Amino acid sequence: MDSSGPSFSGYLRADGRKGIRNAVLVAYLVECAHHVARRIVTACDDPAVQLVGFPGCYPNTYAAGMMEAIATHSNVGGVLIVSLGCEGFDRGSLAAKVAASGRPVETLVIQEAGGTLATIAAGVAAAKRIRAAAAQVRRVPMALSDLVVGTICGGSDGTSGITANPAVGRCFDALVAAGATCIFEETGELIGCEQVMASRAITPELGEAIEASVAKAVWYYTTLGYGSFAPGNADGGLTTQEEKSLGAYSKSGASPISGLIRPGEQAPGAGLYLMDVVPDGEVRFGFPNISDNAEIVEMIASGCHVILFTTGRGSVVGSAISPVIKVCANPETYARLAGDMDIDAGRVLLGQATLDGVGGEILDKVIAVASGEESRSEALGHQEFILTYKQFEASGPTCMPLAAHRSNA
Amino acid sequence: MGSPQAEEGRGAFLLLDPADNVLICTRDAAEGDTVAIDGIRVRLSQPIRLGHKIARQALRTGEKVLRYGAPIGSMTADAAIAEHVHSHNLASDYIPAHGRGGDIEGANI
Secondary structure: OOOOOOEEEEEEOOOOOEEOOOEEEEEEOOHHHHHHHHHHHHHHOOOOEEEEEOOOOOOOHHHHHHHHHHHOOOOEEEEEEEEOOOOOOOHHHHHHHHHHOOOOEEEEEHHHHOOHHHHHHHHHHHHHHHHHHHOOOOEEEEEHHHOEEEEEEOOOOOOOOOOHHHHHHHHHHHHHHOOOEEEEOOHHHOOOOHHHHHHOEOOHHHHHHHHHHHHHHHHHHHHHOOOOOOHHHHHOOOOOHHHHHHHHHHHHOOOOEEEEEOOOOOOOOOEEEEEOOOOOOOOOOOOOOOOHHHHHHHHHHOOOOEEEEEEOOOOOOOOOOOOEEEEEOOHHHHHHHHHHOOEEHHHHOOOOOOHHHHHHHHHHHHHHHHOOOOOHHHHOOOOOOOOOOOOOOOOOHHHOHHHHHHHHO | OOOEOOEEOOOEEEOOOOOOOEEEEEEOEOOOOEEEEOOEEEEOOOOEOOOOEEEOOOEOOOOEEEEOOEEEEEEOOOEOOOOEEOOOOEEOOOOOOEOHHHOEOOOOO
């Protein structure tokens, strides 16, 4: 651990990673178990007991991997699995992975436990047991170099690329300099930025992989008929995908790009990583990310402790597992939605703040939230979660030069 | 960030990069407001909302539009100096944008 810089208290996990929260997840494995799982969470009435799940009955390698990554996330202290009984999800494998990570885990199968009421009653008791066991975890000092931070923009407008996004870029530069791991996305929202991103890659081969990932996104979205561009983006003054992209791109700051990671993969070390969220192979299962929370879940599955969410039009979402910090780009939106926003970056447009100053405010907020302060969305009870079908191939060695270097050494 | 443009009226506009041929509205402007663009005083022929773009110079159909010093698409119609630049006269060189209800707007692809 870095001995200089800010330090806060983390939850030490068996694999050596440290968490800033100690959530107990109640995970349903098919929509048919969703209601029972939700009732268990509602009855517990504890912000640390959180609902996650997967709706589909057909098995999917990506979804199984995402659930394993989430269930063993450093912010998670234990898991209650709620299965209907006949769905395709391999509940035994998930439970075994969680148990192997040293976390308390229990599984309830509704068809065996006596139906809705009996499973809810058993589930509430189980969640409380898991919560008590999770509370025994050791607290240890944690530094910025232990943090994984992701960034996303949602509800972008013409101000996003001038205020909130470059301010997050300043914060990312400071975090990377302090030895943290930072993740930005998504390739479909970086169309038009591929050449400049490639020039920042730490190897030429990684640069080629980044350009290929954006070309894949162009092909994928063109096949579907829509770019990652919502009507509200145009209302706010953005006209084209590449205009939105260039504004979004500034969230990445100026650090070298150390790798291209897939959802659920863990970054091999400190530095800045681009997440490729567009599926591989033929277009199937629909849009790469049907809404912002799908991308947030993917960054959390890759280890993010905190998400920096920039918004111009005004998103209000949070997330299960990891706190979401809202950075508002537009001063008019901030005036309307101040209760949902953590940072008022629109002051840059009013001459009341600088990008460097707001970048520093965001860094201070990351440290405060990592130290236990609730972000606005967290305090308001936002715990959105969405996971759908996708298909990925494994990343090649060119995507992770640092990991390749280490494994060759 | 570029320096704000001088103006008369409430509106304000920002040049993000010296190479850009559009300015970004940083404070709502009313029709008839006067904007000083590179020393030329121009009256706005329509109101411009925060976050929207106006032409820094006359733009011709097919011309690349530059913001942050980088291309954000090509003009699909001519625009006079200080005219609103948006989906009615600018389209992507990559992928179409879509409106509410799923209608596809033009792209130069």
